[in-house]
Amino acid sequence: MxxxxxxxxxxxxxxxxxxxxxxxxxxxxxxxIFGVIGYSGAGKSTFVRLLNRLExxxxxxxxxxxxxxxxxxxxxxxxxxxxxxxxxxxxxxxxSRTVADNIAFPLxxxxxxxxxxxxxxxxxxxxxxxxxxxxxxxxxxSGGQKQRVGIARALANKPKVLLCDEATSALDPxxxxxxxxxxxxxxxxxxxxxxxxxxxxxxxxKICNQVAVMENGKIVEQxxxxxxxxxxxxxxxKKFVKQIMGSDEEDSxxxxxxxxxxxxxxxxxxxxxxxxxxxLISQIIKKYGVDISILQGKITQTQAGAYGTLFIQMDGNEKxxxxxxxxxxxxxxxxxxxxxxxx
Amino acid sequence: MLTxxxxxxxVEDFIEATYExxxxxxxxxxxxxxxxLLLGLLLFLTQKGGIWQNKxxxxxxxxxxxxxxxxxxxxxxxLLFPFTNFLIGTIRGPNAALPALIIGAAPFYxxxxxxxxxxxxxxxxxxxxxxxxxxxxxxxxxxxxxSMPALISGITVTAIALIGYTAMAGAIGAGxxxxxxxxxxxxxxxxxxxxxxxxxxxxxxxxxxxxxxxVSRKLDKR
Numbered sequence: 424m425x426x427x428x429x430x431x432x433x434x435x436x437x438x439x440x441x442x443x444x445x446x447x448x449x450x451x452x453x454x455x456i457f458g459v460i461g462y463s464g465a466g467k468s469t470f471v472r473l474l475n476r477l478e479x480x481x482x483x484x485x486x487x488x489x490x491x492x493x494x495x496x497x498x499x500x501x502x503x504x505x506x507x508x509x510x511x512x513x514x515x516x517x518x519s520r521t522v523a524d525n526i527a528f529p530l531x532x533x534x535x536x537x538x539x540x541x542x543x544x545x546x547x548x549x550x551x552x553x554x555x556x557x558x559x560x561x562x563x564x565s566g567g568q569k570q571r572v573g574i575a576r577a578l579a580n581k582p583k584v585l586l587c588d589e590a591t592s593a594l595d596p597x598x599x600x601x602x603x604x605x606x607x608x609x610x611x612x613x614x615x616x617x618x619x620x621x622x623x624x625x626x627x628x629k630i631c632n633q634v635a636v637m638e639n640g641k642i643v644e645q646x647x648x649x650x651x652x653x654x655x656x657x658x659x660x661k662k663f664v665k666q667i668m669g670s671d672e673e674d675s676x677x678x679x680x681x682x683x684x685x686x687x688x689x690x691x692x693x694x695x696x697x698x699x700x701x702x703l704i705s706q707i708i709k710k711y712g713v714d715i716s717i718l719q720g721k722i723t724q725t726q727a728g729a730y731g732t733l734f735i736q737m738d739g740n741e742k743x744x745x746x747x748x749x750x751x752x753x754x755x756x757x758x759x760x761x762x763x764x765x766x
Numbered sequence: 767m768l769t770x771x772x773x774x775x776x777v778e779d780f781i782e783a784t785y786e787x788x789x790x791x792x793x794x795x796x797x798x799x800x801x802x803l804l805l806g807l808l809l810f811l812t813q814k815g816g817i818w819q820n821k822x823x824x825x826x827x828x829x830x831x832x833x834x835x836x837x838x839x840x841x842x843x844x845l846l847f848p849f850t851n852f853l854i855g856t857i858r859g860p861n862a863a864l865p866a867l868i869i870g871a872a873p874f875y876x877x878x879x880x881x882x883x884x885x886x887x888x889x890x891x892x893x894x895x896x897x898x899x900x901x902x903x904x905x906x907x908x909x910x911x912x913s914m915p916a917l918i919s920g921i922t923v924t925a926i927a928l929i930g931y932t933a934m935a936g937a938i939g940a941g942x943x944x945x946x947x948x949x950x951x952x953x954x955x956x957x958x959x960x961x962x963x964x965x966x967x968x969x970x971x972x973x974x975x976x977x978x979x980x981v982s983r984k985l986d987k988r
Contacts (some may be wrong), residue, residue, distance in 0.1 A: 501899070
């Protein structure tokens with residue numbers, strides 16, 4: 424459990440003071456994958472660097488696993504840092520060391536004996552899927568492989584918290600997905616808390632269960648990923664949700680379809696949760712003998728299940744259709760709205 | 767035929783002079799490497815935003831470095847005569863040249879070290895800090911290994927400057943090829959001696975350059 428109270432960081436330049444992080448209060452549960460999203464300059468990178476005091480906070484408190492980070496002296500801070508893994512956007516590997524030696528570096532810092540170090544490095548290399556690359560130098564690796572080394576290195580001292588500062592921002596979409604899968608695996612198998620900074624909503628959607636949206640050094644919106652997707656309140660949040668869902672206007676503009684489908688009912692289904700896995704559409708068709716055409720929609724998968732909107736046209740016996748509608752409304756978590764009824 | 771063309775050449779004297787040049791260059795190079803590395807590290811670490819940020823110390827070291835780099839080498843030797851006499855007990859011979867050679871070359875190398883260290887990726891230093899590394903760990907396991915190719919090319923450049931310095935020191939009595947070329951060659955109007963000395967010095971320079979380039983390339987895994 425990480426708790427942050429009134430955390431601020433003010434950068435002072437010649438004349439002006441800029442609050443990169445402004446009086447931030449937040450708590451993150453053990454085992455969460457907590458995403459922080461924001462545009463460049465929102466202060467998210469500063470925020471994550473405050474957590475292990477790579478930046479010294481101007482004011483505020485950070486408590487991590489009952490240890491107050493903000494009051495530690497230099498020596499204590501070094502020891503605590505060994506328990507906090509960090510993954511960087513540009514990997515920050517030592518080019519002069521091989522893959523295995525890079526991963527062994529934090530173990531050397533922690534003073535682990537050589538034999539144990541070698542064992543641990545072997546396990547980590549397998550964990551991140553780099554077997555056979557032990558003696559390669561970073562310059563010989565692809566971006567995705569470099570980040571795997573970065574992750575293995577961050578995990579070397581068995582940390583309880585992993586900080587990811589734009590860990591996938593320098594990678595192509597496919598590699599990003601592979602790295603995100605790796606992070607989810609690590610989170611599940613090792614049970615460590617991951618705090619992840621990103622400007623890509625895709626990343627939040629794919630692996631986070633909690634999200635905080637940052638703007639001008641403040642958290643403007645925070646909560647369960649699905650809730651934030653479903654009911655974005657702030658303009659900036661809406662923009663981020665739009666990144667993956669397309670705009671609302673675009674989705675709800677079905678006037679052109681309405682003219683083509685004169686029969687039956689035009690229905691909007693809103694998925695918020697896991698019901699997509701239950702083959703809802705085919706269930707309705709089989710159970711109630713109605714015809715369904717899928718007109719338009721977009722469904723996306725989050726860590727908490729499916730989320731999205733689907734427009735369908737339902738045709739058939741009026742009684743059956745009403746039964747089908749009440750089934751969806753009462754038995755599932757899908758929100759249903761009849762937009763147009765030809766009958 | 768060779769003796770006709772080069773009537774004044776005595777092979778034993780050349781071997782002796784070449785040995786002295788090597789001796790002065792290599793001992794001075796070792797001293798320069800150690801002192802220059804220290805100066806460069808201090809300059810880098812005490813600079814603004816550095817690990818040991820210290821405006822005053824940085825200013826003092828930078829001033830010392832700049833002053834000693836500004837003094838022409840031939841004058842530096844003269845200035846250092848009392849110091850050399852106190853340290854070595856004489857102001858003649860290869861050993862007497864060493865203090866001046868080191869004091870002349872170390873500030874130069876110190877600047878090169880500072881530049882090399884600045885080229886080290888700040889992100890890597892930050893990563894080491896995030897892992898809980900001590901300053902000594904950052905210096906010996908990050909800064910120095912990551913800047914090694916530049917440190918080696920720097921010492922190569924310095925070595926070549928040092929070979930030049932030994933010749934200058936030779937002209938005022940330090941021994942070596944410079945001394946031989948000046949006293950036995952130039953002053954006696956035996957220009958064949960000057961020519962051969964020059965050729966040997968050029969070969970020594972090439973040798974150092976070749977070794978430096980090779981080592982630097984071998985170490986660079988980027």
